[in-house]
Amino acid sequence: MAKDKDLVYPLSKERLQALFEAEGYKYYVDSDGDLGGFWDFNTFHFVLAGENQELLHILCRSRRVLTMKYLDVVRAKIKEFNAEKIFPTCFYRISDEGLLTVHTQLTYDWEHGVSDSQLEMQLQCAVTTSRQFFEELEAALDA
Known part of the structure; x- marks a missing residue:
């Protein structure tokens, strides 16, 4: 990281690793060369994209895999959270086996560069x- x-x-995988x-x-x-990590057993991926690798796409998958009986609760919580919060974008996927996974994502465009302070803030x-x-989804599922 810079002094x-x-x-x-410029954004780079090496700068993320240093952070x-x-x-x-x-x-x-x-x-694929992408960075990943775990927070509270949730899986995060940090993907650089764009012509000059200037886009930082942070994708997280919840640690829980749910059955379809929770679909209405998941949809309601996602709708509520996305309406009230600017970020992250929350969404779900249904597997071929009929199981739900819940995700969040944030994408940042650092075309003109990024400071270490900005990278730290975006990661946090x-x-x-x-x-x-x-946490809010867990509470709704347990209600």
Whole structure:
């Protein structure tokens, strides 16, 4: 990471890895070269995209896999959360086996570069707001 946390540099996987290491986060690199990690047993992926790898796409999958009996609760909680909060975007997927997985996502465009301070803030925002949604979903599922 840069010595001056407010200087702007191009986004890179190496900068993300340096941030994870500086914060003491455990992470892995998957077979596509994307970074991943676990917070509260939820799986996060940090994917760089765009012509110059300037887009940071943070995707999280809930640790829980649900049956279809929870579909209405999941839909209602997602609708409520997305209406009240700017981010993260929350959504679900239904597998071929009829199981639900619930996800959050945030995408940031760093075309003109990003400072270490901004990267730290975006990472904390993505993890914190995703965890908040999953906690609210857990409460709704248990109600």
